[in-house]
Amino acid sequence: MEYKSENRICQNCKRDFVIEPDDFGFYEKIKVPPPTFCPECRLIRRLAWRNEKSLYKNECGKCKKQIISVFSQDSGINVYCRPCWWSDSWDGTEYRIDIDFSKDFFSQLNNLLHKAPAPSLFGLYTTLTNSEYTNMVSYLKNCYLLTHSDEDENCMYGSCVVGCKDSVDNTMLDYSELCYENMDCQKCYQTLYSVDSANCRNVYFCKNCVDCSDCFGCANLRSQKYNIFNVQYSKEEYQEKIKEMVINSYQKTKELREQVYEFWKRFPQKYMHERHNSNVSGDYIYNSKNTHNSFIVADIEDSKFCSYITAGGKTANAYDFTHFGVNSELIYESILTGYTSNIKFGFFATFDSSNLEYCLLCTGSKDCFGCVGLKKKQYCILNKQYTREEYEELIPKIKKHMNGVPYVDKQGLEYKYGEFYPIELSPFGYNATTAQEFFPLTREEVEKESYNWKEPEDKNYKIDIEPENLPNSIDVVDEEILSKVIGCEHKGLCNETCMTAFKIVPNELQFYKRMNLPLPHLCSNCRHYQRNKFRNPMKLWHRSCMCDRKNHFHGEGKCELEFETSYAPDQPEIVYCEKCYQQEVY
Numbered sequence: 260m261e262y263k264s265e266n267r268i269c270q271n272c273k274r275d276f277v278i279e280p281d282d283f284g285f286y287e288k289i290k291v292p293p294p295t296f297c298p299e300c301r302l303i304r305r306l307a308w309r310n311e312k313s314l315y316k317n318e319c320g321k322c323k324k325q326i327i328s329v330f331s332q333d334s335g336i337n338v339y340c341r342p343c344w345w346s347d348s349w350d351g352t353e354y355r356i357d358i359d360f361s362k363d364f365f366s367q368l369n370n371l372l373h374k375a376p377a378p379s380l381f382g383l384y385t386t387l388t389n390s391e392y393t394n395m396v397s398y399l400k401n402c403y404l405l406t407h408s409d410e411d412e413n414c415m416y417g418s419c420v421v422g423c424k425d426s427v428d429n430t431m432l433d434y435s436e437l438c439y440e441n442m443d444c445q446k447c448y449q450t451l452y453s454v455d456s457a458n459c460r461n462v463y464f465c466k467n468c469v470d471c472s473d474c475f476g477c478a479n480l481r482s483q484k485y486n487i488f489n490v491q492y493s494k495e496e497y498q499e500k501i502k503e504m505v506i507n508s509y510q511k512t513k514e515l516r517e518q519v520y521e522f523w524k525r526f527p528q529k530y531m532h533e534r535h536n537s538n539v540s541g542d543y544i545y546n547s548k549n550t551h552n553s554f555i556v557a558d559i560e561d562s563k564f565c566s567y568i569t570a571g572g573k574t575a576n577a578y579d580f581t582h583f584g585v586n587s588e589l590i591y592e593s594i595l596t597g598y599t600s601n602i603k604f605g606f607f608a609t610f611d612s613s614n615l616e617y618c619l620l621c622t623g624s625k626d627c628f629g630c631v632g633l634k635k636k637q638y639c640i641l642n643k644q645y646t647r648e649e650y651e652e653l654i655p656k657i658k659k660h661m662n663g664v665p666y667v668d669k670q671g672l673e674y675k676y677g678e679f680y681p682i683e684l685s686p687f688g689y690n691a692t693t694a695q696e697f698f699p700l701t702r703e704e705v706e707k708e709s710y711n712w713k714e715p716e717d718k719n720y721k722i723d724i725e726p727e728n729l730p731n732s733i734d735v736v737d738e739e740i741l742s743k744v745i746g747c748e749h750k751g752l753c754n755e756t757c758m759t760a761f762k763i764v765p766n767e768l769q770f771y772k773r774m775n776l777p778l779p780h781l782c783s784n785c786r787h788y789q790r791n792k793f794r795n796p797m798k799l800w801h802r803s804c805m806c807d808r809k810n811h812f813h814g815e816g817k818c819e820l821e822f823e824t825s826y827a828p829d830q831p832e833i834v835y836c837e838k839c840y841q842q843e844v845y
C-alpha cells in the first residue's frame with residue numbers, strides 16, 4: 260500500500276506536524292493508529308515519566324526497611340526495595356482487577372499502578388557491588404549517586420557513564436578513567452572540564468579535541484600535544500606555563516572557566532555530534548543507520564523519534580522509544596525498556612518480554628495487556644490471568660472500549676487506544692523528571708498544564724558551612740569536612756531540583772586530593788544541570804552552513820549546504836556543515 264504525507268494538528272500544543280509515508284508504514288506494521296500528539300509533545304510526555312536523579316526517603320512495603328526511592332512517600336506508589344521486588348516472594352496477580360467497561364481504561368490502569376509493588380530504584384540490582392545509591396544502572400562496583408550508567412567502578416555523581424573508572428561528575432562519558440566534570444567524552448584519561456572530546460589524555464578545558472594530550476583550553480584540535488589556547492609550545496614551555504594555571508584553587512578555576520568558554524566561542528561547531536553512521540538525523544548518534552529525529556542513541560537502525568538508546572546490542576524498528584533498548588525490536592511509545600520485542604506503550608517492560616501493551620514494571624512476560632509488576636506471566640489483563648482464547652477475545656473489545664470511552668485529562672485532551680500515559684498520571688513531579696532537564700517549566704507553567712509539581716521535602720539538617728566559606732584550595736582540607744553539611748551556592752532558588760545542601764563522602768574527598776581539585780560549591784543536582792548546558796536540546800532546526808571561508812570547497816561566497824541541527828538559530832555557536840568543519844580542524 261502506498262502512503263502519502265499528511266499534515267496533522269497536535270492535540271496538545273496545536274502546532275502542525277507531518278506524518279510521513281514511512282511513518283504510516285510503521286504504524287500499519289505494528290497495528291496502532293497514527294499519533295495525535297506531535298513528536299516533541301510525545302517526547303515530553305515520555306520524559307515526564309522518567310525520574311533519573313530525584314531520590315526520596317521511603318519505606319519498603321514488604322520488609323519495612325528504610326530505603327531510598329525514585330518514588331516519594333506522597334506518590335501513593337507501593338514501593339518495595341530492590342531485593343524484595345526482584346524476589347519470588349510475591350505474585351503480581353494478587354493485585355488483579357476485573358476490567359470495568361463502564362470506566363475508562365487509563366483510570367483503571369492507574370488504580371492498578373498504585374496497588375501492585377514497584378521497585379524503589381531501577382536497574383539490575385544483582386549486578387551491583389557496594390553501589391546502593393544508584394538508579395537505572397547495572398554492573399557497578401563502588402559507585403555512588405550514579406544514574407543511567409553501566410559497567411563502572413569507583414565513579415560518582417554521573418549520568419550516562421559507561422565502562423569508566425575513578426571518575427566524578429561526568430555526563431555522557433564512555434570508557435574513560437580519572438575524569439572530572441566532562442560532557443560527551445569517550446576513551447579519555449585524566450581529562451577535566453572538557454566537552455565533546457575523544458581519545459585524549461591529560462587535557463583540561465578542551466572542546467572538540469581528538470587524539471590530543473597535554474593540552475589546556477583548546478578547541479578543534481586533532482592529534483596535538485602541548486597546546487594552550489591552541490598555541491603550540493615545547494614540552495618544557497608547556498610544563499612551565501601549566502604551573503601558572505593552579506586548578507586546585509576554586510577562584511582561579513572559576514576565572515579560567517569563564518576565559519575558556521569565551522575562547523571556545525570563536526571556533527565553528529559541526530552541525531551534529533555523530534560517528535560511524537549512515538543516513539541519520541538528530542544529535543549524539545553513534546554506530547547507527549536509517550535513524551531520524553533521534554538523540555543520544557547508539558547501535559540503532561530503522562528507527563525514528565528515539566532517545567537515550569544504549570549501546571551494546573542492536574535496537575531496530577523502534578518509534579518514539581526512550582531509554583534502554585539493546586537487542587530489542589518493534590518498540591513503540593515506550594520508556595525504560597530493553598531486551599524485548601513488540602512492546603507498545605511500555606514502562607520498564609524488560610528482559611525477555613514480548614507482545615506487551617500498556618504494561619508497566621513487567622519482566623519476562625509476554626502477551627499481556629494493561630498489567631503492572633508481573634514476572635514471567637502470559638495472557639493477563641490488569642494482572643488477571645486468562646486463557647489464551649479468553650485473552651484474544653477480550654483485547655479487541657478493550658481497544659474498542661478505549662476509543663469509545665477515552666480518558667479525558669484536566670486540559671480536555673482525549674487519550675484513546677494508541678496514546679502513551681497522560682503526564683498528569685505520572686507518579687513523579689514534572690520538575691523531578693528528565694522532562695525538566697530538556698523542556699524546563701516553572702511551577703506556574705506546570706500547574707497551568709495541570710501536571711504534578713514536587714515540592715522539596717523538608718530537610719532536618721543544619722548547614723555547617725556556606726559555600727563562600729569553603730577553603731579555596733584542597734591543600735588545606737582535611738577529613739573534618741566529611742562531617743560537615745555544605746550549603747549549595749544556588750540555595751534552592753534555581754530551577755534545577757537543587758538539594759540546597761550536600762556532604763562530601765570519603766571516596767570523593769580522596770578523588771579531589773588525588774586530582775588536586777577544589778571542593779565543589781554546588782550540590783550534585785545543580786552540577787549536573789551546569790554540565791547539561793553543554794548538551795544540545797532534543798530539537799532540530801533547519802539551517803544552512805555559516806562558513807564563508809574562501810579557501811574551502813565552496814570557493815567564493817558563503818557555503819550553501821543545508822542541514823537539520825540541534826544548534827538553535829538564536830545561539831552564539833558558529834555552525835558548519837561537515838565538509839567545512841573538517842577543513843577547520845587542526
